[in-house]
Amino acid sequence: MCHKADLLPDDEYDDRLSAGLATNFDLSSHAFTHAIDGLSVRDQRVHELGDQTFESKFVAPPAPVFGGLGPIYNNVSCINCHRNDGGGLPITGSATAGLLMRISQAGTDANGGPLEVNGFGLQVQDQAIFGVKPEATIGITYTEIPFTYPDGTIVNLRSPEYQLLNPYIPITVPYMLSPRLAPRLVGMGLLEKIPETTILSFVDAGDQNGDGITGKANYVYDPYTKKTEIGRFGLKANAPTLLLQIAMAYQQDMGVTTFATADESSLGQEQYHSVIDKDQRELADSLLNHVSFYVKTLAVPARRNVTDPDVKAGSVLFNQVNCSACHRSTMMSGSEPDLPQLSGQRIHPYTDLLLHDLGEGLADNRPDFLAGGREWRTQPLWGIGLLQKTTGAAYYLHDGRARSIEEAILWHGGEAQKSRDAFAQLTQQQRMQLIKFLNSL
Amino acid sequence: MKKSILVFAVTGLLFGACHKSAETSNNTDFAALETQVITDFTNNVALGQYSALTNSAVSLNQAITTLNTATTDANLLAARASWKNIRQTWEQCEGFLFGPVEDNDYDPNTDTWPTDYNQMDSLLASSNPLETDDIKNLPQSLRGYHPLEYIIFGKGGSRVASGITARQKQYMVSLSADILYNNVQPLYNDWSSGFKNQVLTAGAGSTQFETKQDLFLNIVSGMSDICGEVGEGKMFEPFIAKDSTITESPYSSNTLDDFHNNIIGLQNVYLGLNNGKGIRDLVAAKNRDLDNQIRTQIQAAISSFDNITLRYEEAIYKQRTQVQQTMDQLATLKDLLDNELTEFMITNIKD
Numbered sequence: 001m002c003h004k005a006d007l008l009p010d011d012e013y014d015d016r017l018s019a020g021l022a023t024n025f026d027l028s029s030h031a032f033t034h035a036i037d038g039l040s041v042r043d044q045r046v047h048e049l050g051d052q053t054f055e056s057k058f059v060a061p062p063a064p065v066f067g068g069l070g071p072i073y074n075n076v077s078c079i080n081c082h083r084n085d086g087g088g089l090p091i092t093g094s095a096t097a098g099l100l101m102r103i104s105q106a107g108t109d110a111n112g113g114p115l116e117v118n119g120f121g122l123q124v125q126d127q128a129i130f131g132v133k134p135e136a137t138i139g140i141t142y143t144e145i146p147f148t149y150p151d152g153t154i155v156n157l158r159s160p161e162y163q164l165l166n167p168y169i170p171i172t173v174p175y176m177l178s179p180r181l182a183p184r185l186v187g188m189g190l191l192e193k194i195p196e197t198t199i200l201s202f203v204d205a206g207d208q209n210g211d212g213i214t215g216k217a218n219y220v221y222d223p224y225t226k227k228t229e230i231g232r233f234g235l236k237a238n239a240p241t242l243l244l245q246i247a248m249a250y251q252q253d254m255g256v257t258t259f260a261t262a263d264e265s266s267l268g269q270e271q272y273h274s275v276i277d278k279d280q281r282e283l284a285d286s287l288l289n290h291v292s293f294y295v296k297t298l299a300v301p302a303r304r305n306v307t308d309p310d311v312k313a314g315s316v317l318f319n320q321v322n323c324s325a326c327h328r329s330t331m332m333s334g335s336e337p338d339l340p341q342l343s344g345q346r347i348h349p350y351t352d353l354l355l356h357d358l359g360e361g362l363a364d365n366r367p368d369f370l371a372g373g374r375e376w377r378t379q380p381l382w383g384i385g386l387l388q389k390t391t392g393a394a395y396y397l398h399d400g401r402a403r404s405i406e407e408a409i410l411w412h413g414g415e416a417q418k419s420r421d422a423f424a425q426l427t428q429q430q431r432m433q434l435i436k437f438l439n440s441l
Numbered sequence: 442m443k444k445s446i447l448v449f450a451v452t453g454l455l456f457g458a459c460h461k462s463a464e465t466s467n468n469t470d471f472a473a474l475e476t477q478v479i480t481d482f483t484n485n486v487a488l489g490q491y492s493a494l495t496n497s498a499v500s501l502n503q504a505i506t507t508l509n510t511a512t513t514d515a516n517l518l519a520a521r522a523s524w525k526n527i528r529q530t531w532e533q534c535e536g537f538l539f540g541p542v543e544d545n546d547y548d549p550n551t552d553t554w555p556t557d558y559n560q561m562d563s564l565l566a567s568s569n570p571l572e573t574d575d576i577k578n579l580p581q582s583l584r585g586y587h588p589l590e591y592i593i594f595g596k597g598g599s600r601v602a603s604g605i606t607a608r609q610k611q612y613m614v615s616l617s618a619d620i621l622y623n624n625v626q627p628l629y630n631d632w633s634s635g636f637k638n639q640v641l642t643a644g645a646g647s648t649q650f651e652t653k654q655d656l657f658l659n660i661v662s663g664m665s666d667i668c669g670e671v672g673e674g675k676m677f678e679p680f681i682a683k684d685s686t687i688t689e690s691p692y693s694s695n696t697l698d699d700f701h702n703n704i705i706g707l708q709n710v711y712l713g714l715n716n717g718k719g720i721r722d723l724v725a726a727k728n729r730d731l732d733n734q735i736r737t738q739i740q741a742a743i744s745s746f747d748n749i750t751l752r753y754e755e756a757i758y759k760q761r762t763q764v765q766q767t768m769d770q771l772a773t774l775k776d777l778l779d780n781e782l783t784e785f786m787i788t789n790i791k792d
Contacts, residue, residue, distance in 0.1 A: 027655065028662040029539050048673060057549075059557035059582050064686045066555070076580055084543065095581045096546055127580075130563040389649065392544025 010330075013346065015306035018382050018441070019190055020333075020345030024299030031301040031386045032085035032186055036341040039297060043339075050294025053287045054078040058254055060129040061276050068282025070255040071132040071274045072125035072266050074100045078249065078291070081182035085298065086383075086390030088182030090400025092138040093126045099400060100124070100253060101138050101162065102178040104366060111221035111228070113238075113369055117175050119269055123252045124164065124177075132271050139163035142401070147410050149424055157410060159361075160401050168270070176366035176373075179399035180235050184390065186383035188233070189296030190347050192242050193333040196230050202328060202352035213325045213415045215354035218377070220369040224260040232353055235398045236368040237377035243292045256282045297339065300347075301383050305440045314437025317430055321422035326378040326415070328352045350381035350441065359413020362397065374414055385439035405438050406431070472792060474718065474726060475653055481717030482537075482660065483640050486709055490534045491629040497527035498617075498625040505617040508593075508602075509610050517602040520593050525695055527620075528586060532699045535670075536706025537663045540640075541631035547624045551585035554689055561588060564612070571611045576619040585624075587690070589616040594692035644792050654790040660720065661786055664707045665778040668742075671700045672771030676753075680764055685754035696753040701746045704771070708739045724782070727789050731781055738777055742770040 017023045024034045035047045057077040061067035074097060075081050081088040081098045088098015101124040104114035116122055120135055128134040142158040149155070162177050199217055207214050218231035222240050224247070231237035239245040244260060251261035259281060266272040305311050318324055327350040336343040355375040365373035376398055384405065388394040395403060402408035412420040423431065504523035508516040531552065534542070542548050560583055569575065576584055592613045594600055605613075636649075643650035650656040675696075679688045688696040713719025725732040745767040749756045756764055 026658070026662060028659040029543065030662055030666060052674060052678065057553055057580075057582050059555070060559045060563075063555070063557065063559060067559075076582065080549070080581075094578070095549065130560045130569070131567065 016302040016304075017346075018303055019187055019300035019347045019349075021341040022187070022190060022299050022345055022347075023302050025302045027301065027304060027386065027389075029084055029389045029392075032184055032298065032383060032390050034299045036189075036297050036299045036339070038341055039339075043293075043297070046290050046293050047297050049287070050290035050292070053283075053291050054082075054294055058256055061280075061282070068256045068280075070125075070127075070129040070266075071264075071271045072128045072134055072269075073255040074123075074125055074127060074253045076254065081253070082185055083392060084390040086184045087387055087395065088400070089391070089393060090140070090179075090181055090395050092140070093134075097127075098182040099138075099140075100180055101126070101164070102180060102366065102368075103164075103175055105173045105175050108367075111223075113221055114367065117171060117173060119169050120167075120171065120175075121252075121265060123265070125252075125255065125265060128271065129274070132274050133168040135269075135271075136167040137165045139165045149428075151428060153428060155406060155410060157407050158401055158403070160399060176364070178236075178364035178366040178368070181395065181398060181400040183235070183379070184383055184387060185295055185298055187298075187300040187347070187349055187380065188242055189298065189339075189342050190300070190333050190345065191232055191349060191351075191353065191380065192296065193336050193342055194232075194331060194349075194353065195334040198331055198334075199230065199232075199353045202354055211322060211325055212418050213322075213356065215326065215352060215356050215378075215415075216370065216375075217353075218355055218368075218370045231369065231371075231377075235376060235379075236371040237353060237355060238368045238371065242296055243288070246292050246295065247288060250283055250288070258283045258288045259285045260288065296342075301386055303348075303440050304385065305436075308436070308440070310433045310436045311440045312437075313430070314433035314435070314440075317426065317434045318437055321426070321434070322419045323423075325419070326352055326354070326356055327381055328378075348382060348441075351378040354378060356416065357414035358411075358416055361411055361413050364398075381438065381441050384441050405435050409435075471723075471726060471789075474723060475657075475790065475792070478713075478718045478720065478723055479641060479643060479653070479656065481713050481719070482710065483637055485714040485717035486719075487537060487540075487640070488629070488632055488637065489714055490530065490706075490709070491625075491632055494527070494530045494534055495621075495625050495629050497523075497530045498621040501527050502617045502621045505589075505593075505613055508605075509614050512602045512605055512610065514602045517593060517600070517605075521693065524586070524590060524593060525693065525698070528690065528693075528695055528699060529702050531586070532702035533706035533709060535667050535703050536708075536710045537660065538666065539659055539663050540636045541628055545627070545631060546581075547628045549581050551620055551624050552587070553581040553585055554587045555582070555687060556587045556591055557582040558591075561591065565606070565608045571608070571615050573615045573618040573622065576612075576615045577623050584616065584619055586620065587692075589613055589620070590690060590692045590695075592616070596692060598692060598694060652790075653792050654786060657720070657723075657786045657790050658783065660710060661778055661782050664710055665775055665783075667703050667707055668771055668775040668778060671703050672768045672775065676700060676764065676768055676771075679753070680757045680761070680768070683757060685757060688754055688757075691754055694752040694754060697746065697749060697756070700753070701743065704739070704743050704746075708743065711735065711739060720782075723789070724785060728785060731785060735774075735777055735782060738770070738774045742767070742774050745770045 022036045026034055056066045058066045058069035060069050089096055090099045091097050092099050103117050103120050103124050104122055105117050107115040109115050124135050126134050126137050141161045144156045145159050147155050147157050162179055203215050218237035219228050220231040220238050220240055221228050222244055224244055229240035231240055233239040233245040247258045247260035250256040250258050252265050255265055264275055329348050329350055333345045333347055355371045355377055357374045358376050363374040367373055396408035409423055501523045504520040508520045592609050639647045639649040643656035644653035675689055689699050690696045711720045721732050748763040749760055751760055
């Protein structure tokens with residue numbers, strides 16, 4: 001007779017384990033920077049090399065080490081935006097910038113992706129090496145909008161407006177902009193391992209259960225593999241793999257070419273004249289692989305205060321107001337033969353990796369493959385409570401407009417409108433409990 | 442980035458502690474000691490060292506101003522001495538790299554390397570203004586200690602006073618002013634006006650450190666990080682690549698001193714400064730053996746630098762055994778901090 005092993009009942013797991021064997025218990029400002037436990041000596045070395053490359057500031061070529069910056073770029077290293085492997089700051093055009101601007105015009109390209117704006121590509125590079133013009137600079141203005149709870153409490157939300165200033169050439173077509181804040185790097189290796197079937201099982205096409213939430217997967221073209229695949233990374237789930245996400249960041253954010261993204265971001269533009277060795281791949285193949293391995297093997301921080309009564313109450317409220325319909329708490333990672341720490345783990349990313357309509361307030365009105373102008377990928381919430389500590393200043397949502405978790409919740413609309421309204425109806429004490437729960441993640 | 446162990450298991454072992462009056466009074470004493478260590482760390486180590494850094498930055502700025510006014514070899518030597526002096530203080534401050542220094546980017550603003558020769562040369566060859574405010578807007582690889590090092594030492598330390606051009610002078614004056622006014626002074630002010638209170642109120646209202654344990658773990662993590670950064674990064678990379686161009690301070694050949702001072706900075710945090718209490722006092726109160734181990738190992742790591750008698754840029758080729766021995770000592774120290782000391786904090790700091 002053969003018995004299939006059952007999973008343990010939910011209450012028999014340690015709530016602190018955000019990611020099974022891939023959980024780490026350092027809760028300092030470096031909580032996001034640790035390797036998963038038990039890497040082999042060789043894997044540790046690769047992780048470390050990836051770490052160093054991640055932190056290395058690129059400089060203008062030719063240079064003995066880490067040349068290849070630009071000629072146009074958004075920042076000079078990965079770590080400049082992903083502060084302590086945490087999130088970015090919503091500012092542009094400086095060493096501390098963590099926000100960048102995507103750009104496109106109406107229509108789609110041959111692969112169903114956004115259509116480039118001539119002379120600007122799909123991303124505005126707002127910095128440049130010495131002697132070269134950046135594509136443009138970004139102007140950000142915020143308007144404070146008070147939100148009043150039914151109990152009379154007032155919270156200020158700030159609504160951003162973005163402007164393209166000083167373009168190096170005139171833009172002759174109507175264009176769409178979409179701001180993107182650098183996200184924290186928590187659990188990317190595990191998100192990559194969530195089986196596609198699991199993600200698709202979260203889709204509720206036609207809203208069968210009547211909760212107003214449907215969700216859909218993005219399918220995007222991978223220019224490296226030349227295949228269309230399910231999107232997992234990026235704020236609109238517009239990158240299918242970590243490798244491509246990272247390679248595109250090198251190419252677009254830093255102006256550093258790689259084997260997966262071989263063209264300079266300035267190709268076809270006047271800034272391209274200052275590229276010295278046009279055939280050279282600026283990031284060694286091994287280093288791109290190392291950085292990819294580094295991000296993949298970063299551990300997920302453990303939860304804190306899991307026995308705190310407020311946190312427990314907040315966890316119940318999180319389900320009651322139905323945040324959990326999109327911010328899915330629990331799933332199993334798929335198989336990863338080389339890294340048992342990532343393989344078959346019971347993980348709590350608090351995302352379904354699907355796109356949802358989040359309403360007019362958050363809309364960028366810029367489609368990205370199947371993602372519409374009001375749709376965003378559910379942001380994973382693990383590590384959210386450590387963002388302030390790791391990044392130094394915590395900003396939330398796709399463009400960092402929210403200065404607190406509370407503001408972020410209140411911006412939710414569209415499919416999340418019901419949950420947001422239910423949150424607003426809670427008592428002040430209950431709202432505090434829900435936020436305390438989120439801070440324990 | 443760093444290896445760390447599953448220390449959470451320890452917290453499960455603490456059930457059923459018995460309550461005796463002697464223990465209660467010990468606990469009261471220990472809690473008072475924790476507070477004292479926090480106070481002394483804040484005032485003597487962090488603020489003390491950042492205040493020393495400010496003084497060093499003022500001296501450097503004066504030396505550079507003097508060199509600008511009278512560009513003689515004597516003044517160049519004085520400026521170099523002043524540069525080495527601030528590097529000593531700064532590298533020791535890296536024993537506690539958390540708070541404003543990382544949150545407000547003072548570290549990458551002043552201590553980014555390698556320097557960007559090409560952009561530096563382009564910048565110097567251009568007519569781009571080079572006032573302090575212009576420096577502030579440059580990429581980090583064109584700001585801070587190392588571009589200044591390049592100007593006053595030159596490649597291979599070959600700079601002579603008569604070889605410093607007018608543009609280079611203007612650049613060096615603004616670089617040292619940028620270090621002082623845009624970084625070192627604000628760093629001290631950020632600590633003394635705000636972050637200090639976050640640290641002092643750990644576990645008693647601090648929003649950054651909800652518990653004292655939180656703060657102590659952060660301090661230990663900072664010690665471990667610098668140990669790892671030196672042993673596994675700054676020393677290891679040029680060593681394994683056999684490449685002297687990727688060392689920290691190649692123009693001044695100050696690299697080995699940088700490393701040495703990093704570990705002294707770690708030691709300052711552990712022992713405390715100016716007769717104040719340090720982390721060691723907490724450890725010794727509960728586990729003398731562990732305190733002995735840690736102190737001995739820090740000392741062994743620091744002393745091992747003395748065996749490297751060449752400048753680091755040469756030692757990676759000619760004294761590989763000695764370099765390897767120091768990296769081994771640092772690895773042992775890091776293990777102690779990551780495992781035993783971290784466990785100690787989790788087990789013993791309960792508020």
